[in-house]
Amino acid sequence: MTHFLTVWTTAANPLENVPTASEFQKWLEKLGEQAFTLLVRLLIALVLLFIGAKLIGFCLKKFKKSKLCQRMDPGLASFTQSASKVVLYILLILILMGVLGLETTSFLALFTSGGVAVALAFQGAVSNLAGGVMILLFHPFRVGDYIETSEIAGTVKEVNVLYTVVITPDNKRVTVPNGSLTNTAITDYSAETRRRVDIVFSAAYASDIDKVKTVILDTANAHEKVLQDPAPEARLKAQSANSLDFQLRAWCAPDDYWDVFFDLNESVKKAFDQNDIEIPFPQVDVHMR
Structure with a gap:
């Protein structure tokens, strides 16, 4: 009975739980102090962020x-x-x-x-980070090297934490994940001090083999960027259906590869014309009965 009267009295006087004016004023003052403290901390944080x-x-x-x-x-x-x-x-x-x-x-x-969950969520980034460490430890290539993979070819410009930046010959910037570079075959054309230029030239079947070889070798030896050690060589590679195919092998510095390749193609064509060496065209013999 006493418990019932107490509950009824409380329910009958709900205004007893309402804060007084002084309590409300104290709460506002405390809220203002907290807001001011938060504002000061925020300003300090912004200044520290900038600095x-x-x-x-x-x-x-x-x-x-x-x-x-x-x-x-x-x-x-x-x-x-x-x-x-x-x-x-x-x-x-x-x-x-x-x-x-x-x-x-x-x-x-x-x-x-949450390290395990983060590792699973960012396993690609972790793989790239590990790939960057592997690249720096084992040096499959270095900055400035010209490399080629199944997907990209170009000059390495940067090796960052997660990615490697490659500049293609037509001046495109390609960002390659380090993880993919450590899991694929890489051809580094700049790793050695010499690179061989292989070019095939065709001559008609009526051509003198020794003369063709001499013209090709003289043209290669006359190029200033072709190395003499090892010396260039020209050999008959194949007797094709319409031509005799000669292969030239000349060595040069890696940075001179494309200059030598294009120059020799032009120079040998001019030398063939000057020495009356015919470059054949596909021919078909038709017999009429």
Whole structure:
């Protein structure tokens, strides 16, 4: 009975739980203090973000111009800059979270506990990161090398944390994931100091074989970018249906490959014309009864 009267009395006087004017004023003052504190922290965080970003950029530029960076392999230097930028910005974000009053320890614990899920979600990025490390350790190619894969061919410009930048011969910038580069066959045309130019020239069956070989070799030896060690050689490669096919093998520096290739094609054609060596065309003999 007593419990019933107490409940009835409380229900009959609901205004007893309404805060008084003084309590409401205190709550407003506390809310204002919290808003002011949050605003101050937000302004400090913005200032730190601006200063931190400028400081990170300044440090990266100093590192790029330092003697240590200039002595490093270009690929390793590019990778180090990219990795340092990521690490520094992560540290800056943690500092900003602390300034804003967020629990960084809880964030790190959550990040650690969700590491497996993050790894599964970003397994492509992790694969690319591991690929970048493999490229720097084993050097299948270096910055400045001309490489070719099943999908791309061009000059390596940068090796970053996750991607490698390749410039194609027609000046297109291609970003290739490091993970795919470590799982495919790569042809590095710049790895050796010499590269061989193979060109096939055709002559008519009536042509003198020795004369054709001499004309081809003289033309190759006259080119200033063709190396004499090993010496160029010209041999009869095949007796085709309509022609005798001669193969020229000449060596040059990797950077001179295309100059030698195109120059020799033009020069041999002119030499054939000057020496009356006929270049055959497909022919069909028709017999009428």
